Amino acid sequence: MPVKDATGQLFTDPTDQLKRWSEHFEQLFQVSSHEPFTSRHDPPRVRRMTCVNSKAPSWQVIEAAIQSMKSNKAPGVDRISAEMLKTNPMPSSQLLQQLFCNNWDTATFPADWMQGYLVKVPKKEDQGYAPTGEASCCYVLYSKFCAK
Template identity: 30%
Template structure:
């Protein structure tokens, strides 16, 4: 059995009274507004907004392109891994600029959401 003291020092033993006292105690403890000096708060210079996540690195794009498997069917954009690799440094730079723009704006191009599936196997004849 749990017991707790009320504000006036009485010992509470009923579970509902104990629960209510704990609730009251936590509300008093955690819902107090911290005292602040508004004049001091206003005098503190505001920092410019900081990005939480770092920008995409060119090396990340280059690494991703290098890891792409050759000989695979092109994606929705009809660009193969071989074509991306053949684009070389200039292609990596363009991909980096594109990915950075998308990352910063947080807006994907509408046609990037598409998915196209082509069934390459014919139905088997029984």
């Protein structure tokens, strides 16, 4: 599928498209080094973490996090969807508790959790594409109980 550059030129070559996506995200995340960081740069509607949970998660907390996950979403790089975990949440939460407690005790988590997919979703009426990301299901769950 073609991708447009900043001037509206269409790229059909996959190499050019990847280069354009790279340029797009470099521009998107570029912060001027001479400007001090202030709260006015924060995106709207971002919930700030005022405190971090200091206890390792119980399987009940993980089960509640599983139940709160949105359904009908594409799985991330771990290929685990919310529906898979919601099918039988108690055993899923008990298995994940072992993994999460190990991560909690060692203050680490797998590097694979930092991986994700960037997916091009077509906009309405041929106006190009909107990028969206798919994170690891385990990372999403782990971050849910850390923020509570």
